[in-house]
Amino acid sequence: MIEAYLIHILILICIYIVLAVSLDLAVGFTGMLNMGHVAFFGIGAYTSALLVLAGVPFWIGLIAGAILAGIAGFILALPTSKLRGDYLALATLGFAFIIESFMKNWVSVTRGPLGLPGIPRPSFFGFTISSQLGYLIFAFIVMLICVLLIVKIEKSPFGRMLEAVRDDDVAAKTLGKNVRMTRSLGLIVSAFFAGIAGCLYAHYISFIDPTTFSLLEVILLFSIIIVGGLGSSKGAIVGTIILLILPEPLRFLGFPSSIVGPARQMLYALILLLIIYFKPKGLFGRVQLGET
Amino acid sequence: MSIIVQLLINGIMAGSIYALIASGFSLIYSVAKFMHFAHGSVVTVSAFFLFLLVGILKFPFALGAILTVVFGALLGLLINLVCYKPLRNRKATNAVLLIASLALFIFFQSLMIALFGADIKTIRRGAISTGINIFGGIITELQIIIVIVSVVLLVLLWLFMKKTKIGKAMRAVADNKEVAQTVGINPEKIYNITFIVGSAIAGIAAVLIALEQNIEPNMGFSLIIKGFTGSIIGGISSVPGAVLGSYLLGLVENLGIWYLPSGYKDAIAFFLLFIFLLIRPQGILGLKKGVGAK
Numbered sequence: 360m361i362e363a364y365l366i367h368i369l370i371l372i373c374i375y376i377v378l379a380v381s382l383d384l385a386v387g388f389t390g391m392l393n394m395g396h397v398a399f400f401g402i403g404a405y406t407s408a409l410l411v412l413a414g415v416p417f418w419i420g421l422i423a424g425a426i427l428a429g430i431a432g433f434i435l436a437l438p439t440s441k442l443r444g445d446y447l448a449l450a451t452l453g454f455a456f457i458i459e460s461f462m463k464n465w466v467s468v469t470r471g472p473l474g475l476p477g478i479p480r481p482s483f484f485g486f487t488i489s490s491q492l493g494y495l496i497f498a499f500i501v502m503l504i505c506v507l508l509i510v511k512i513e514k515s516p517f518g519r520m521l522e523a524v525r526d527d528d529v530a531a532k533t534l535g536k537n538v539r540m541t542r543s544l545g546l547i548v549s550a551f552f553a554g555i556a557g558c559l560y561a562h563y564i565s566f567i568d569p570t571t572f573s574l575l576e577v578i579l580l581f582s583i584i585i586v587g588g589l590g591s592s593k594g595a596i597v598g599t600i601i602l603l604i605l606p607e608p609l610r611f612l613g614f615p616s617s618i619v620g621p622a623r624q625m626l627y628a629l630i631l632l633l634i635i636y637f638k639p640k641g642l643f644g645r646v647q648l649g650e651t
Numbered sequence: 652m653s654i655i656v657q658l659l660i661n662g663i664m665a666g667s668i669y670a671l672i673a674s675g676f677s678l679i680y681s682v683a684k685f686m687h688f689a690h691g692s693v694v695t696v697s698a699f700f701l702f703l704l705v706g707i708l709k710f711p712f713a714l715g716a717i718l719t720v721v722f723g724a725l726l727g728l729l730i731n732l733v734c735y736k737p738l739r740n741r742k743a744t745n746a747v748l749l750i751a752s753l754a755l756f757i758f759f760q761s762l763m764i765a766l767f768g769a770d771i772k773t774i775r776r777g778a779i780s781t782g783i784n785i786f787g788g789i790i791t792e793l794q795i796i797i798v799i800v801s802v803v804l805l806v807l808l809w810l811f812m813k814k815t816k817i818g819k820a821m822r823a824v825a826d827n828k829e830v831a832q833t834v835g836i837n838p839e840k841i842y843n844i845t846f847i848v849g850s851a852i853a854g855i856a857a858v859l860i861a862l863e864q865n866i867e868p869n870m871g872f873s874l875i876i877k878g879f880t881g882s883i884i885g886g887i888s889s890v891p892g893a894v895l896g897s898y899l900l901g902l903v904e905n906l907g908i909w910y911l912p913s914g915y916k917d918a919i920a921f922f923l924l925f926i927f928l929l930i931r932p933q934g935i936l937g938l939k940k941g942v943g944a945k
Contacts, residue, residue, distance in 0.1 A: 635743070
C-alpha cells in the first residue's frame with residue numbers, strides 16, 4: 360500500500376518536472392511571464408487521450424499531443440510576442456482560460472465537464488505498460504529525455520540567444536537578432552514539452568477533465584519554478600520535488616478531504632508569497648522575476 | 652426584437668457590475684502601477700462576509716450591507732499593508748506584485764472553500780418580482796436599482812478624483828510618483844487611500860452581486876477577468892475608460908451569446924482582450940504608457 364503511494368508520488372514528480380523545466384525555459388530563459396503553460400499541458404493531454412481512445416497507437420498520440428501544443432504555442436506567440444511584463448502575463452492567462460472554456464464547452468469532442476474516462480495505458484507494439492512500477496520507469500525515461508533535451512537547448516547558441524533577448528532585447532536587436540522570432544520559438548519549444556507532460560499525465564491518471572487544467576495549476580507551477588529559482592533546470596527539478604512532497608503530510612493529519620484540497624492550495628499560495636518576499640531568487644535562481 | 656432588447660438590458664446590467672469592479676481595479680493600477688488581481692477576492696470575501704452577517708447571523712440587511720462595504724475597504728487596506736507594502740519596500744517589480752496578487756487570490760478562494768464549502772449560497776430577499784416590461788425586454792426593480800447605484804457611484808468617484816485634494820494627490824502619484832513626492836505627497840499614504848477607495852467600491856459590488864445572483868467561492872475569477880478586460884479595453888490608466896470598456900464588454904458578451912453557446916460567455920471577454928492587445932493595447936481612452944515598456 361505504502362509502496363503504491365510512493366510510486367504514485369514519484370510518477371507525478373516525473374510529470375511535473377517536465378512541466379516545470381519547460382515552463383522555466385519560457386519564464387526563466389526567455390524572460391516571458393507565461394501564465395498559460397497549463398493550456399499546453401491540457402492540449403497535450405486531451406489530444407493524446409482522444410487519439411488513443413479512437414484507436415491510434417500511443418506513440419502517435421504522444422507526438423501529436425506535443426506537436427499540437429507546440430502549434431498552440433505558435434498561435435499564442437503571434438499576438439503576444441511583442442507584449443511585456445504584466446500585459447503578457449494577462450494575455451497568456453487569458454489564453455489558458457479560452458482553452459479551458461473549449462474543454463468545457465466543446466462537448467461533442469471533449470465531453471465537457473464530464474471529462475474523458477478510461478484513457479488506456481501506453482502500449483508499444485503489443486506490449487502494454489500496465490503496472491505502476493512499469494509506468495514509473497516509463498515516465499522517468501521520458502522525463503530524463505525531455506530534461507536532457509531542454510538543457511541541451513538551453514546550452515546551445517539558441518539558448519544563449521534566448522538569454523540575450525531576456526537580458527537586453529535592444530542589444531540583441533542591434534546585433535541583428537530577430538527578437539520576436541526568438542521569443543516565439545522559445546514559447547513554442549516550451550509548449551511542445553508541456554504537451555508531452557500532458558500526455559504522460561492523461562495516460563497515467565486515465566481520466567482527465569477541464570478542472571485538471573485550471574488556474575490553480577498555474578499557481579503550483581509558478582511556486583515550483585520560483586522556489587527552485589528561475590533560469591535553472593536544477594532549480595525547477597528540486598522545486599518540483601519539494602512542492603509535490605510538502606503538502607502530502609496534510610493527508611495524514613486526519614482532516615476531511617473537503618479541507619485537504621483547499622489547504623493544499625493555501626499552502627502553495629503562502630509558500631509563493633514567502634519565497635518572493637524572503638528569497639526572490641529561489642534556491643538556484645540566476646535571474647529574478649520581472650527583472651527583464 | 653424583444654430578444655435584442657432583453658440582451659441589451661442584460662448587457663447593461665452586466666456592464667454596471669463590471670464597471671464597479673473595473674473602476675477599482677484601474678484606480679489601483681493607475682496609482683500603484685501593478686495589476687491587483689486579488690481585487691477579485693476582495694469582492695468574493697466581502698460577499699461571503701455579507702452572507703455570514705445576513706444569511707447566518709440574521710443581521711438586518713441594511714446594516715449588513717454597510718458593514719460589508721467597510722469590511723471590503725479594510726480588507727483592501729490590509730492586503731496592501733501586509734503583502735504589497737513589504738514587497739514594494741524590497742523594490743519588487745510589477746511582475747512580482749502581479750504574481751503575489753495571484754497567490755493572494757488563490758489563498759482567499761481556497762480559504763472561502765475551506766470555511767463555507769464549495770457550494771452556491773443565496774442571499775435573496777423577498778419574493779422575486781415579475782419585473783417591468785420595456786419594449787418586450789424584462790428588467791426587475793432590483794436591476795434598475797443596481798444600474799442607478801453603479802452610475803451614481805461612478806460619477807461620485809469621478810468627482811472625487813477631479814475635485815478633492817486627495818483625489819488630486821492620487822492623480823499626481825499616478826502621473827509621476829517622484830515629482831509628487833517632492834511636493835510633499837507621501838506615496839504610501841496615497842496607496843493606502845487608493846486601496847481603501849477601490850476596495851470599498853468592490854465591497855459595494857459584492858453587495859449588489861449578492862442581491863442579484865448567487866455567490867460562490869470561485870466567482871472572483873470570472874469577475875476579475877471581466878474587470879480587467881473592461882479596464883484594458885477602455886484604457887487601464889484611465890478610470891472613465893475602464894467604465895466605458897466595462898459597459899462595452901457587458902454588451903458584447905450578452906449579444907455574443909446570441910450566436911455562441913452561453914458557456915463561451917467568459918471566453919468572449921478574452922477574445923475581446925486579445926483583439927485589443929493586438930490592435931490597440933493602450934485601450935480606447937488610455938495613454939500609450941507601460942504597454943511595451945520595460
